[in-house]
Amino acid sequence: MLDHPTLDQLKALRLDGMAQAFTELQAQDAAGDLAHAEWLALLIDREVASRNTRRFQTRMRAAKLRHLGAAIEDVDYRTPRKLDKPLFQKLATGRWIAEKRNLLITGPCGVGKTWLASALGQKACRDDRTVIYKRLPRLFAELELAHGDGRFPRLFRSLVRADLLILDDWGPDRLTASQRRDLMEIVEDRYGAGSTLVTSQLPVDAWHEVVGEPTFADAILDRLVHNAYRLDLDGPSMRKRTGQDAASNVDEQVRG
Numbered sequence: 001m002l003d004h005p006t007l008d009q010l011k012a013l014r015l016d017g018m019a020q021a022f023t024e025l026q027a028q029d030a031a032g033d034l035a036h037a038e039w040l041a042l043l044i045d046r047e048v049a050s051r052n053t054r055r056f057q058t059r060m061r062a063a064k065l066r067h068l069g070a071a072i073e074d075v076d077y078r079t080p081r082k083l084d085k086p087l088f089q090k091l092a093t094g095r096w097i098a099e100k101r102n103l104l105i106t107g108p109c110g111v112g113k114t115w116l117a118s119a120l121g122q123k124a125c126r127d128d129r130t131v132i133y134k135r136l137p138r139l140f141a142e143l144e145l146a147h148g149d150g151r152f153p154r155l156f157r158s159l160v161r162a163d164l165l166i167l168d169d170w171g172p173d174r175l176t177a178s179q180r181r182d183l184m185e186i187v188e189d190r191y192g193a194g195s196t197l198v199t200s201q202l203p204v205d206a207w208h209e210v211v212g213e214p215t216f217a218d219a220i221l222d223r224l225v226h227n228a229y230r231l232d233l234d235g236p237s238m239r240k241r242t243g244q245d246a247a248s249n250v251d252e253q254v255r256g
Contacts, residue, residue, distance in 0.1 A: 017050025
């Protein structure tokens, strides 16, 4: 059986998963009983798994989610915050992203809006979808700078091409004229092409006032709201429960 030459060739071809599996199999006495086809199948399976892991890690780095450890499997359904469990479990399948639908998560500070958004974003990365997370106040500042230094076209393309764009912390400050125009362009180009997730402490009925100008408000909200799922959370801040609740995942879910 070839040893180092095969391992060197696998590494040279950047088949790192296969190389690792090859090394492990050689160290196992039972591996000698495997047929060539079985060896090959194991090597290929490991390479596929390795590539999927690297792809997921790349997606997560690009997404820049607020809560990297958030995962749909760890969602706390026990805390009384009016989280619609059947709807969230439906959202966790990711089908809404495949259908290019939006999601609006509203509720008071501390009920876990950002954590839930991050968990759905992480699931989308696992499903090999492109995700971008942005806090809206910082995004507007970034867009303003981009207009001045020539980066706007590149930034705009990245925002509209993502499979899932998470816009965190909508409102309460009224948008400026330039912010209205930028947001309108983003939601217009994303409409029917990708999913947008918006979190806000304000109820959706108050968003019109945040946009300010009625014509822009009607156009922006029409593209965000009409095909959107909605999670309307309510309840006391989960931050106040962390000192009393022994569940390990609550501390992570309180931010947002």
